[in-house]
Amino acid sequence: MKSIIVTSTKPYTGKSGIALTLIGMLTDLGHEVGYFKPYGTMPVLADGVLTDEDALYINRTLARPAAIESICPVVRSQGFVEALLAGDPPPAHDGVLRAFATCADGRDLMVIEGPTEPAQGAAAGLSVPAVAEMFDARVLLIDRPKPNDLPEDALAVGRQLGDRLAGVVLNGIDESRLPVTRDRIAPFLAAHGLPVFGVIPYDPELGSVTVAEIVDALGATVLTAADRLAGTVESFMVGAMGQEKALRFFRRKARKAVITGGDRADVQLAALETNTRCIILTGSLPPSPVVASRAEELGVPMLLVETDTLTAVERMDALIGRIRLHDRAKAGRIRELFERDVDTQRLMAAFGID
Numbered sequence: 001m002k003s004i005i006v007t008s009t010k011p012y013t014g015k016s017g018i019a020l021t022l023i024g025m026l027t028d029l030g031h032e033v034g035y036f037k038p039y040g041t042m043p044v045l046a047d048g049v050l051t052d053e054d055a056l057y058i059n060r061t062l063a064r065p066a067a068i069e070s071i072c073p074v075v076r077s078q079g080f081v082e083a084l085l086a087g088d089p090p091p092a093h094d095g096v097l098r099a100f101a102t103c104a105d106g107r108d109l110m111v112i113e114g115p116t117e118p119a120q121g122a123a124a125g126l127s128v129p130a131v132a133e134m135f136d137a138r139v140l141l142i143d144r145p146k147p148n149d150l151p152e153d154a155l156a157v158g159r160q161l162g163d164r165l166a167g168v169v170l171n172g173i174d175e176s177r178l179p180v181t182r183d184r185i186a187p188f189l190a191a192h193g194l195p196v197f198g199v200i201p202y203d204p205e206l207g208s209v210t211v212a213e214i215v216d217a218l219g220a221t222v223l224t225a226a227d228r229l230a231g232t233v234e235s236f237m238v239g240a241m242g243q244e245k246a247l248r249f250f251r252r253k254a255r256k257a258v259i260t261g262g263d264r265a266d267v268q269l270a271a272l273e274t275n276t277r278c279i280i281l282t283g284s285l286p287p288s289p290v291v292a293s294r295a296e297e298l299g300v301p302m303l304l305v306e307t308d309t310l311t312a313v314e315r316m317d318a319l320i321g322r323i324r325l326h327d328r329a330k331a332g333r334i335r336e337l338f339e340r341d342v343d344t345q346r347l348m349a350a351f352g353i354d
Helices: 015-028 053-061 078-085 093-104 128-134 152-164 175-191 211-218 243-250 265-272 289-298 309-319 328-341 344-350
Strands: 002-008 033-036 043-046 049-052 109-113 138-143 165-173 196-201 235-238 256-261 276-282 302-304
Touching: 002 015, 002 128, 015 033, 015 053, 015 109, 015 138, 015 328, 033 053, 033 093, 043 053, 049 053, 053 109, 093 109, 093 128, 128 138, 128 152, 138 152, 152 165, 152 175, 165 175, 165 344, 175 196, 196 328, 196 344, 211 276, 211 302, 211 309, 235 309, 243 265, 256 265, 256 309, 265 276, 265 289, 276 309, 289 302
Parallel strands: 002 109, 002 138, 033 109, 138 165, 165 196, 235 256, 256 276, 276 302
Antiparallel strands: 043 049
């Protein structure tokens, strides 16, 4: 049985989506594919079992799902963190290997989702190099290089893994950066022993969220246009200037959320004159009746939150751009981009897969 370990250099590079894509592709090629995630960081309870949220979802997409208690044997919950800090020993590798054997039973191929970044899992003995050694498998590295910089994250992981690294996929690259990524960064990595199987462009739809998801994430109260929460938001902007400047500023982006103080009627009205999907009012300050009436007329939800602007910005920053697997349309789009922009034959050959 062969395994592909999918890991990444940093959070939000699309690792889980690519793992799900590989499972679908390999299944369509006639393989019996299983899934395993030795170390999870998104704890969730399912049928009384603590597991990882993404692992739970991917496992449920399989034609023959594995037992919930086996798909992610080590989960970084708060209790787990406190136990390790108190001196409790990390989980025994034998337990991880037994869980893997359960998930791999009857399969001829396994997709193993590794840590999100090189250091993750180290305290539990489940860093990227440790996982590769434990399962005697090669690694597919997903990276999103920083703009106008060297791909040092990928180089560092490549040096850690040595021959265990099969190659790299560069994912989520802004359109303006595609030429330099394809023509300079990819050859640079190849020259340093890191084959690049493909360069996938950034797709704004993949990182978008609905207004309803924003409401849930911020614990917001919907003040207007409650029937328009299905609209998608691709970015957010902070309004803290005068109305005239705000109008020019807000015209730069479409399908956005605007975060501003509840007492800034001028900024709110400017936002309503542009392509705005929702307005987030901070500080528990509701809008004036004039602004609320205009928002209702235009069908723009106004969301009231108790937090200050900085906290709202931090939460939105964590929300926007994170690809959510639990959306079949987005999962299908990820696979479409992967098959279009990645040399899948060369990738499969690197893992010895027909």
